[in-house]
Amino acid sequence: MAYLRDRIELLFFVVSAGLLVGGGGAWLLGWYPAAALVWALGTVLGLVFAVAWVAGALRRGQASVDVIAVLALGGALWVNEPFAGAMITVMLGTGRLLEARAQARARRELSLLVERAPRTARRRVRGGVESVPVEALAAGDLILVGTGEVLAVDGRLLSAGILDESALTGESLPVERAVGEDVRSGVVNAGAPIDLMATAAAADSTYAGVVRLVEQAQAASAPFVRTADRFAVFFVPLTLVLAGAAWAISSDPVRAVAVLVVATPCPLLLAAPIAVMSGLSRAASIGVVVKGGGALERLAAGRVALFDKTGTLTRGQPTLADTITAADTVDADEILRLAASLDQVSPHVLASAIVTAATRRDLELDMPENVREEHGYGLLGTVGGHEVRLGKAAWIAPGSEPGWVRQVRRRADLDGSLTVFIAVDGEPAGAFLLEDPVRPDAPRMIRALRGAGISKIVLVTGDRADIAHTVGRIVGVDSVRADCDPGEKLRVITDESSSAATIMVGDGVNDAPALAAAGVGVALAARGATASSEAADIVLTVDRIDALADAILIARRSMGIGLQAVQVGMGLSLAAMVAAAAGFLAPAAGAILQEIIDVLAIGIALRAVIPGKSHTINMAPADIATAHRLKSQHDAVAAVVEQIRAVADTLSARDNDLAPARLLLHRLETELLPHERADEELLVPIVARALGGSNATADMSRTHAEIEHLISRLHRLLGGLENDARPEDIIELRRLLYGLYAILRLHNALEEEGAFSLVPDDRPQARNPAPAAPITLRKAKDPRTNLHPH
Incomplete structure (x- = not known):
């Protein structure tokens, strides 16, 4: 439908411009009756389209300034000013074409992601590889991703890879990812074939979420209600009164038509939507999906920002905070290496934290054997000839609780950490403390928001008060509301919204009501789709929350440029209307002048396409x-x-x-x-x-x-x-x-x-990447779903 509409707008512009130029050529050759006939055809063409647009607006219950165009075109035919009518038609065609191009550009920025969605994947099975629909993939499946292929699901690398993540992050350089790192669906394998273990089903992966978000954004922004319609309530009556007064005073209907001609504001007032559409496109290019011009406008108006804690100000994923050994003779790096080796075959998020910590310390991992789960207790397997157990303390150190275990529990309770205990060859060896750390870029993002005009920042979380206040102090928020359930979050947003426009940022399922209630809801969906993404007005598809500050700057700049274009254009148009009413502008001259004014206003609006101020740090x-x-x-x-x-x-x-x-x-x-x-x-x-x-x-x-x-x-x-x-x-x-x-x-x-x-998360591509070695693993479910912080 959008494609057909774009083709009609293009055809309308080409035909109207052709009739105007054709009539001009006939006039230059002295064929005046033929020129008048051709221009009259152009006027009739514009009148047909303008009547159709007004009728459509009336069916939707909207006011429309296109009624001025109808009166101007009809008046041009009545007073025998076909050139002015043909010029108005070209103005209408120009404005519609520019609007269609702006909308198409915004759609194209978003649709590039959808068009790349993979349909099938290659899954490793006993004895070989089979091609299956992506819908058939499940967590724990082993997947082979060839060179140039798009990753179909979120997963963990079982072999090092070089990935092109530009579709999700905007970073143009390929990225090196090590064994054990988590990767997102939607990125392209830019190196040798890699092996991947799925950590989520296709429907729950990042790419599927982005596709749904794009569809929502496109639906929300089309059809786009033109800013010109907002001015119809006062602009149309003003124009009719001025035109009627000019006719009544001079008894010359040509003056009234001249007023209508220079008042034709369709391209002029389309300047604001062009600026808004340019803002949507700019936001999409930095990984911010804005669901329509209304959301962009509300984002620009926001003055109070409310943040959930988990996944927004913190990473939202467990990270290894410390390794505690059971005795002085136990080497912390060695037990981490053994644990990470075993956890390579587990899709659980805690396993990912341990594997990531080991790979970042450059520990060499072995592939485990005989992996099995003890339901409700932990994971068991053989690593390098050692029997390794990971799981609950009662399974690792049964019987009376030793002092080091009590120390681990006490520290976990104080820090709000999770614990994973490890035994090697039947002997308790230590424990791992995992926590959700504050995002390193969160304090800088808070400062950037203040620089972008946010006057108050509130942390609203269901977490414990001591942990929430600690995070709040680190990142620099103005106030903290802790121990909030979804209902209490709604009350906080209602209270803040009574005094200023609000922006709510979250990424959890329990954030969805708050995101829907705020002036504008912002969801972080870089690691997958959640209910918060469905409820939000704006979605960050990059895992950098400082993109929000840039999105606010883009929104304010786009709205400001649009308003500037309207003010300049309308001011000049009003001056031209007064001149026409006084008899200083004939309809033909007025049409030319109005075209110049419209081009000027649209040129001002197109400045929104040019990148403005940004918090992005540029490095060589x-x-x-x-x-x-x-x-x-x-x-x-x-x-x-x-x-x-x-x-x-x-x-x-x-x-x-x-x-x-x-x-x-x-x-x-x-x-x-x-x-x-x-x-x-x-x-x-x-x-x-x-x-x-x-x-x-x-x-x-x-x-x-x-x-x-x-x-x-x-x-x-x-x-x-x-x-x-x-x-x-x-x-x-x-x-x-x-x-x-x-x-x-x-x-x-x-x-x-x-x-x-x-530093942007893009590392130089290896010159001669080693080919991925084939693997044969047994899938093992992670049994530690019931791990508790104590």
């Missing part, structure tokens, strides 16, 4: 590559940071064994310190260039100096101690280690927020 490719390399080192030394606290915890005045502390010092000097020096030498200048000044990196440089100072003190302290360390020496050593640990935790958080969150 070499800087991006360097930052990604430093980020990998940053993740790899996380285990050293956690070892600091573990060593400090085990220090005792009764047992003055300093061997663990000396081993830690060696790792600090050979692993962590070189990384911090590389950050100071390479990362700090990159951030300074990106943000435009060294003031933005002062905190990073200061903490780098403090870290080096504390490690130097630790070196001198241990160098002056023998094995007969006194109790006061142990106390000083413990104090120094805890201080170093606190500084490093704060420093790492600052680097995540102020440096690494600025």
Whole structure:
């Protein structure tokens, strides 16, 4: 239907322009009767279309300024001004064509995703590979994705891959993804064939959600109610009164027709919808799907932003926070490697967190064997000759609860963390604490929203008050409303909406009512489709919430440009109407002048297509590559940071064994310190260039100096101690280690927020990627659905 409408608009413009030019050619040749006839045909053509548009508006119960065009065209025929009528017809055709092109551009930005949707996938089965419809895929299936193919479902990589994620993120460079990383459907395999384990069914995957969102956005924005219709209530009566007065005073109907000709505002007032459509297109290009011009207008008007916590200000996915060992002799990296090796074949979100942590630390994973689940307890399998169990504490350490388990439970309760325990060869080995961390880009996004004109930011969450207030303080919101069920969220939104236009941001099923109730609802759907996406007016398909601030800037700029185009065009048109009423403009001259005014107004509106102010940080490719390399080192030394606290915890005045502390010092000097020096030498200048000044990196440089100072003190302290360390020496050593640990935790958080969150998630493509090796795995369901934080 949209295609047919676009073709009719194009045909109308071409025929009307052809009649105008044809009549002009006949007039130049002196064939005046033929010229008048051709122009009259053009006038009649415009009159037929204008009458049809007015009739359609009346059927929809809408006012329409096209009635002025009907009167102007009819008047031009009545007073024998066919050239003016033909010019009006061309104006109508020009405006309609520009509107159709703007709508088509917005549809095209969205429809590119739909057109790429895969229909089939290749699933590995015993003895080979079979081609199946994407609807038949389920979580746990093993899928082979060939070069150039689109990933049909969300999944976890079982072999390293190079992916083109531009369709979802807008980033043009291919991205390297390691074994164990989660990837989204809709991206293209730009390298060698890869193996993927599905973590969601096709209907629940990211791509299916995006397709549904696109369909909603297209339905919401078509048909588009033209901004011109809003002015019909006062503009049409004003025009008729002025035209009637000119006729009554001069007794010359030509003056009335001249007023109607210069008052024909269809292309002029289409300038605002053109600006809005350009805004929709710009927003779609940065990964923000806006469901129609009305949603864009409400986004521009928003002054109060309300955020859910989980998945918006936090990552929404568990991340490994710490590894606690059952004894000093257990190596934390080794039990993480064993756990991640076993979890490779589990589609559970907790398994993904453990696998991701291991791959970021560059731990070499083995493929597990004999994997099976113990329903309600955990996962069991063999890794490198060791029997590995993952799951509940009661299964890992049955009987009386040892002290280290109580420590794990206490820390989990204080931090609101999840726990996964591990046993190796039948012996309890440790536990993993998993938490939902604050997004590194969240504080920067909050500051960007304030810069975009948001005056108040509220955190509204159903989570515990202590956790909610902690997140609120970190990201910098104005107020926190915790322990809210969906009904209480609605009440908060109602209260805030009574004083200012609201924007609600969420990504969970329980956010859907709040998103629907707010002035404009914004859903994050980068990791899949949820009920919140269906209820929202605006959907972010990229996993960067700072895109919201850019969307607000786009919305305000588009609406401002549209209003400017209307004000300039209408002001000039009103002046021309007065001149025509006074007899200074003939209908033909008025038609030419009106065309010039319309072109000027539409030209102003088309400025909305040009990119405006943005919070996007531009970095050189070499800087991006360097930052990604430093980020990998940053993740790899996380285990050293956690070892600091573990060593400090085990220090005792009764047992003055300093061997663990000396081993830690060696790792600090050979692993962590070189990384911090590389950050100071390479990362700090990159951030300074990106943000435009060294003031933005002062905190990073200061903490780098403090870290080096504390490690130097630790070196001198241990160098002056023998094995007969006194109790006061142990106390000083413990104090120094805890201080170093606190500084490093704060420093790492600052680097995540102020440096690494600025870097786009695109890594240079490998020159000679190794082909993916074929695999044969047994599917294993994850039994840890019932894991609790305690």
